[in-house]
Amino acid sequence: MGNRQKDNNRQNQDMYRAMGLSPEVISYGENILEELRDRFAAIDRVAEYNQLKVLKAMQEAKVSEACLSGTTGYGYNDLGRDTLEDVYAKIFGTEDALVRPQITCGTHALALALMSNLRPGDELLSPVGKPYDTLEEVIGIRPSKGSLAEYGITYRQVDLLGDGSFDYEGIRQAVNGRTRLVTIQRSKGYQTRPTLSVSAIGELIAFLKDLKPDLICMVDNCYGEFVETMEPSQAGADMVVGSLIKNPGGGLAPTGGYIAGTRECVENAACRLTSPGLAKEVGASLGMMNAFYQGLFLAPTVTAGALKGAVFAANIYERLGFAVIPNGSEERHDIIQAVTFGTPEGVVAFCKGIQAAAPVDSFVTPEPWDMPGYDSKVIMAAGAFVSGSSIELSADGPIKPPYAVYFQGGLTWYHAKYGILKSLQQLVEERVVCLSDSVENF
Numbered sequence: 231m232g233n234r235q236k237d238n239n240r241q242n243q244d245m246y247r248a249m250g251l252s253p254e255v256i257s258y259g260e261n262i263l264e265e266l267r268d269r270f271a272a273i274d275r276v277a278e279y280n281q282l283k284v285l286k287a288m289q290e291a292k293v294s295e296a297c298l299s300g301t302t303g304y305g306y307n308d309l310g311r312d313t314l315e316d317v318y319a320k321i322f323g324t325e326d327a328l329v330r331p332q333i334t335c336g337t338h339a340l341a342l343a344l345m346s347n348l349r350p351g352d353e354l355l356s357p358v359g360k361p362y363d364t365l366e367e368v369i370g371i372r373p374s375k376g377s378l379a380e381y382g383i384t385y386r387q388v389d390l391l392g393d394g395s396f397d398y399e400g401i402r403q404a405v406n407g408r409t410r411l412v413t414i415q416r417s418k419g420y421q422t423r424p425t426l427s428v429s430a431i432g433e434l435i436a437f438l439k440d441l442k443p444d445l446i447c448m449v450d451n452c453y454g455e456f457v458e459t460m461e462p463s464q465a466g467a468d469m470v471v472g473s474l475i476k477n478p479g480g481g482l483a484p485t486g487g488y489i490a491g492t493r494e495c496v497e498n499a500a501c502r503l504t505s506p507g508l509a510k511e512v513g514a515s516l517g518m519m520n521a522f523y524q525g526l527f528l529a530p531t532v533t534a535g536a537l538k539g540a541v542f543a544a545n546i547y548e549r550l551g552f553a554v555i556p557n558g559s560e561e562r563h564d565i566i567q568a569v570t571f572g573t574p575e576g577v578v579a580f581c582k583g584i585q586a587a588a589p590v591d592s593f594v595t596p597e598p599w600d601m602p603g604y605d606s607k608v609i610m611a612a613g614a615f616v617s618g619s620s621i622e623l624s625a626d627g628p629i630k631p632p633y634a635v636y637f638q639g640g641l642t643w644y645h646a647k648y649g650i651l652k653s654l655q656q657l658v659e660e661r662v663v664c665l666s667d668s669v670e671n672f
């Protein structure tokens with residue numbers, strides 16, 4: 231190492247010390263990082279490709295300065311909104327897209343896609359096990375007002391096999407004359423199953439379409455956007471659905487959701503979001519267009535930073551003996567990292583560390599609470615510029631066995647790195663973790 235480099239290193243370490251990290255935690259992190267150079271280079275190559283993909287779509291859609299200002303009222307002929315939907319369709323390789331601030335969150339986008347494309351008497355199938363917690367009430371797995379079940383839409387589920395692979399035989403038996411729509415969740419969500427790669431999703435869809443060609447295959451794409459160079463819509467999905475306060479909003483979108491897919495699926499969704507007859511023609515973009523475009527433009531690099539954070543955290547906690555999903559060396563298909571602490575104390579301490587590392591609300595202490603849509607107390611750490619945004623550095627964990635924390639985001643890799651080290655510091659200080667026990671691992 232040259233003298234200049236040594237000085238910089240020392241300067242950075244002094245800064246980390248000034249921000250509450252002990253020398254042991256700092257060097258533990260640096261040792262782990264040494265081994266991750268190739269992984270990080272691979273993440274950067276994907277980001278480079280996706281940056282060009284986004285840029286190409288914006289150029290081809292002729293994004294202009296006029297697109298960046300919004301409309302009010304009905305929002306007829308909203309150039310920014312219509313062009314942005316064209317950009318999304320180009321990026322996801324779909325016929326059309328619906329990208330709106332009126333879609334309030336990921337759950338809303340998914341509910342919209344389901345409710346608009348299913349009719350009474352139809353059956354919904356999840357061939358990848360239990361869907362995301364909040365969808366249980368949408369589907370009616372847990373009885374709820376306005377659920378699909380209330381409209382006479384039934385639900386069937388085929389769990390993944392013990393090794394995380396698809397139960398093709400079970401799926402073959404589950405598909406019947408009423409099966410209309412298949413929901414495939416790409417990311418693990420609050421589960422400890424593996425996240426699905428785009429190519430695995432492609433294989434599953436090919437199998438399903440072979441069984442029944444007119445099935446609508448929808449992918450819950452939350453947290454998966456821009457992690458790979460291809461999206462599930464380029465592997466056969468009829469619809470991909472997600473939230474703008476996750477990956478594709480790049481941290482700048484203040485709200486919103488998207489559905490990209492076939493003309494038919496998107497039109498159904500638009501008719502349900504606004505009104506039959508109005509469909510995509512109304513919906514003022516208000517002042518959001520600038521943030522939607524700029525966030526999308528930044529999304530590939532923001533996602534890459536979050537991915538580096540996830541890989542870093544996996545390697546840190548794996549080395550300390552905790553179960554981590556994905557593991558330290560596995561290929562990544564989303565930005566979520568699960569760490570199983572096995573105790574509520576571990577989950578709470580981890581979240582406290584993430585909170586203390588935030589740019590906003592770093593001085594508050596997160597507490598477990600009964601969050602709407604979830605069936606146990608959940609603790610959430612987030613000090614975000616956009617409330618609840620989970621592309622920003624955040625962590626959450628349901629307070630129930632196996633006491634796993636789900637960690638994601640970081641608008642920059644450097645913030646993710648500091649947050650992870652701060653969580654480690656908190657675990658050390660609360661004696662959940664003892665670093666000297668694991669020093670011999672190096």
Ligand SMILES: *Cc1c(COP(=O)(O)O)cnc(C)c1O
Pocket residue numbers: 335336337338340362364415416417418419450452453473
């Ligand atoms: C976040 C998420 C959702 C729900 O999104 P919200 O914006 O929290 O409503 C659905 N599915 C998956 C896999 C998610 O990660």
